Amino acid sequence: MASFRVFVCLLGLVVLCDSACYFQKLVVKDLNNPPKECVDKDGKQHGFGSEWVRDCMACSCTSEGLSCCSMIPALSTVDIPDECEMVVNKETCTAKMLLKSDTTKECNLM
Structure with missing residues (x-):
């Protein structure tokens, strides 16, 4: 069980270190009336200092x-043994390593 905990911690580091991120610089069109918020890709406005999660x-802002980072690791950043697969739950923004032969069981990676 301790090896699984180590794996989960390492997976968390992968998410933090190698997530898909982007930054959209704030555009100031009028110096006399600078923006007070960011506008996301859906056109929704978010005030400075706000944080939110959308689509993991x-x-x-x-x-x-505006800066956004994926909460789920990219498959290319995780070394997955042949007998395992990474299963992503987009509702909870989590990923698990499960056995391909029995997806009710988690992989023993150590």
Whole structure:
């Protein structure tokens, strides 16, 4: 069980270190009336200092702009043994390593 905990911690580091992220710089069109919020890809406005999650992307708005990072690791960043598969739950924004032969059981990676 301890090896699984180590794996979960390492998976968390992978998410933090190698997630798909993007930054959209805040555009100031009028210096006399600078923006007070960010506008996301759906056109929704978010005030400076706000944070939210949408489609498993953790986003935040600052006076510099809008930044978002995926909460789920990219498959290319995780070394998955042949007998295992990564199963993503987009409702909870989590990923598990499960046995291909029995998806009710988690992989023993160590």
